[in-house]
Amino acid sequence: MEYTELNEWQCKRRQMLLAGGAALTGSLWPKVSLAELGEEFPHGFLWGAATAGHQVEGGNINSDSWLLENMQPTLFDEPSGDACDHYNRFDQDISMLSDLGLNTFRFSIEWSRVEPEAGQFSRAQIDHYRRVLESCQRYGVRSMVTFNHFTTPRWFAGLGGWENPESSWLFARYCDWVTRHLGEWMNYATTLNEPNLTQLLFCIPGYELTKLGTIKDQEIIRKAGTRVGTGRFSSWIFGDLEQVHQGLLQAHQAGYEAIKAVRPELPVGVSIAMEDDQPVGPGAMAMLERKRRLSYLPWFEMVQKHGDFLGVQAYSRARIGARGRLPPQAGYPLTDMGYEFYPEAVEGVIRYTHGHVKIPLYVTENGVATMDDTRRVDYIRRAVSGVARCLAAGIDVRGYIHWSLLDNFEWLDGYRPHFGLVAVDHRTFQRHIKPSATYLGEIARQNRVLVVPRSA
Ligand code: BGC
Numbered sequence: 422m423e424y425t426e427l428n429e430w431q432c433k434r435r436q437m438l439l440a441g442g443a444a445l446t447g448s449l450w451p452k453v454s455l456a457e458l459g460e461e462f463p464h465g466f467l468w469g470a471a472t473a474g475h476q477v478e479g480g481n482i483n484s485d486s487w488l489l490e491n492m493q494p495t496l497f498d499e500p501s502g503d504a505c506d507h508y509n510r511f512d513q514d515i516s517m518l519s520d521l522g523l524n525t526f527r528f529s530i531e532w533s534r535v536e537p538e539a540g541q542f543s544r545a546q547i548d549h550y551r552r553v554l555e556s557c558q559r560y561g562v563r564s565m566v567t568f569n570h571f572t573t574p575r576w577f578a579g580l581g582g583w584e585n586p587e588s589s590w591l592f593a594r595y596c597d598w599v600t601r602h603l604g605e606w607m608n609y610a611t612t613l614n615e616p617n618l619t620q621l622l623f624c625i626p627g628y629e630l631t632k633l634g635t636i637k638d639q640e641i642i643r644k645a646g647t648r649v650g651t652g653r654f655s656s657w658i659f660g661d662l663e664q665v666h667q668g669l670l671q672a673h674q675a676g677y678e679a680i681k682a683v684r685p686e687l688p689v690g691v692s693i694a695m696e697d698d699q700p701v702g703p704g705a706m707a708m709l710e711r712k713r714r715l716s717y718l719p720w721f722e723m724v725q726k727h728g729d730f731l732g733v734q735a736y737s738r739a740r741i742g743a744r745g746r747l748p749p750q751a752g753y754p755l756t757d758m759g760y761e762f763y764p765e766a767v768e769g770v771i772r773y774t775h776g777h778v779k780i781p782l783y784v785t786e787n788g789v790a791t792m793d794d795t796r797r798v799d800y801i802r803r804a805v806s807g808v809a810r811c812l813a814a815g816i817d818v819r820g821y822i823h824w825s826l827l828d829n830f831e832w833l834d835g836y837r838p839h840f841g842l843v844a845v846d847h848r849t850f851q852r853h854i855k856p857s858a859t860y861l862g863e864i865a866r867q868n869r870v871l872v873v874p875r876s877a
Contacts, residue, residue: 459809459870467563467820468865469525470518470842471786473570473614474534476829477507484533485578485656486571486832488648494641499835505827506850508549512556517843517852518826519560521862526562527785527822528553529570529614530603532577536595539576547602554606563608565785565822567692568596568676570614571657571832575649582655583668593675597683604684611732611785612676615694616669619662620716625708627746670723677727692732692785693720696739697769704743712741721777730819731778732785735770737763757790757838764789764800768807775816782817784808788824790831790838797842797857805870823861827852 475481480503490500507514518526534546557564569592573582577591585591596612615621622628646654655665673691680689695717700709724731737760740747749755754762767787774782789800801823811818828841836847842858845851864871 458867459806459872460813462809462812462868463819464868465819466868467525467565467783467822468523468861468868469527469563469565469820469822470523470826470861471527471565471822471824472507472514472529472826472829473567474529474531475501475504475570475572476825476831477505477827478531479504479506479508481531481533481572483537483575484531484572485575485582485645485654485659488575488578488645489641489656489659492641492644492648494644496638496641496833497835498833498837501830503847503850504830505845505847507827510850511553514826514852515553515556515562516560517854519562521842521854521858522864522866523862524561524563524865525565525820525822526557526826527565527567529567530599531572532569532595533572533574535599536574538574539580539591540594542598547599550599551603551606554603557608558606564606565609565611565783566603566607567611567614568592568599568680569612569672573656578645578654578656579649579651581653582657582660582665583672584655584660584664585668588668589671589675592672593679596676596679600680600683600687604680604687607684607687609730609783610680610687610689611692612673612680612689613669614692615734616673616691617666617716617720618694619658620666621694621696621712622658623662624715625712625741625745627744666719670719673723674727688729690728690730690732690780690783691720691724692734693717695733695735695770695774696737697735697763697766698739698741698773699769701740701742701747705741708743708745709741712739717774718777721774725778725780728780730781730783731774732783733767733770733774734784734786734824735766736787736789736824737761738766738769757792758834762789762796762800764803765807767804768811771808771811771816771818772814775811781819783820783822784818785820785822786824787821788840790840792839794855794857797855798860801857801861801864802870802872805864809870 475486481487490497515526530550536542554564642654642659646652677689698709700706749761756762787804789797791797808821825840827843828839828845831838844853
């Protein structure tokens with residue numbers, strides 16, 4: 422079979438997408454013979470793209486992040502505003518994802534919409550997310566639902582966020598309510614997104630010199646406390662890092678139990694942030710082990726006891742010297758986030774994790790910030806080839822979910838970094854499919870790595 426047939430198929434898809442209102446700019450792929458296809462992935466492998474509520478929906482005004490973005494001083498380059506208007510355009514986005522050939526959509530439910538005040542749950546917002554899940558079913562896409570992707574309701578942050586001893590109970594109450602109303606529609610769930618991020622970033626020296634290092638800024642946290650009216654504020658990476666981490670560990674366990682109590686057969690896990698840690702020079706191993714001990718091991722232990730799978734998320738490697746994190750290697754290609762362009766990271770973290778965790782693994786995020794989509798194609802090819810090598814080595818990896826479906830709100834960096842498979846015009850909200858989206862969709866359809874020339 423020649424790739425030409427796929428091109429014909431792609432043309433049909435293109436017509437369908439255009440009919441659906443999406444503007445395509447992606448080029449078609451050059452001919453690739455079957456000989457250039459890699460080994461087949463296991464039947465049922467998840468191929469998907471991910472989003473997070475706050476980063477794509479728009480107008481998430483009741484969240485802690487909205488407050489921090491719109492305050493002075495702020496660490497955010499710009500506010501999230503309307504984001505990608507995914508709140509209104511989810512159906513088109515899910516249909517597009519499916520038309521591309523992907524079979525899984527990872528997205529998050531916004532706690533601040535569903536529970537706008539403590540203990541007050543919104544049926545209208547639950548109906549909204551039910552419609553999102555219905556769209557997934559309609560387009561034959563499996564859903565992987567994140568119950569919390571960084572942002573929390575303002576009232577929760579005002580009670581001390583994850584530092585509040587009641588936080589795990591509050592989170593479990595929200596998980597229980599959501600699962601009662603939406604659980605039957607979900608295919609997979611994760612409690613928290615990257616709850617170990619603070620440890621990953623700050624547990625060894627080296628990050629405090631970057632913009633992220635200023636997150637401990639007490640003035641911002643104090644002002645936010647005044648704005649929420651409680652004098653207290655803690656959220657996400659704005660708070661006492663160690664206490665937040667401990668709170669999140671407890672919250673995962675409580676959330677996991679709450680979800681499973683309502684829907685025991687639903688696979689529930691957690692997604693953690695990882696880097697491919699590499700020692701550089703003498704004495705580096707002790708520092709590297711410290712990072713692993715503080716940022717990954719507590720989660721490996723937790724998810725083995727309270728979890729059905731582990732989501733691993735990796736973007737690059739971390740070079741670690743005897744004194745801490747090192748800057749990128751001189752002359753090494755960088756992404757638009759300023760870290761190294763290193764697609765092999767995902768293979769490294771899967772292999773390392775497999776040594777510690779004996780439940781199934783899913784890559785729940787992996788991607789690259791770049792304006793040059795040929796780099797994204799290259800990144801995907803190398804990353805997915807790494808996943809294929811892990812499978813060949815007998816590791817139980819069950820999915821690859823790319824970050825991100827859309828060019829979205831990249832937290833402190835606003836809309837500057839472009840992680841999307843699909844570009845978004847933030848004035849008209851028009852979507853433009855990039856070649857990398859078509860490429861990943863074809864991989865999914867073939868269930869194999871497609872070896873494309875670099876110039877594609
Ligand atoms: C987060 C996403 C973020 C992505 C790219 C991950 O750490 O889960 O929310 O946009 O990395 O930086």
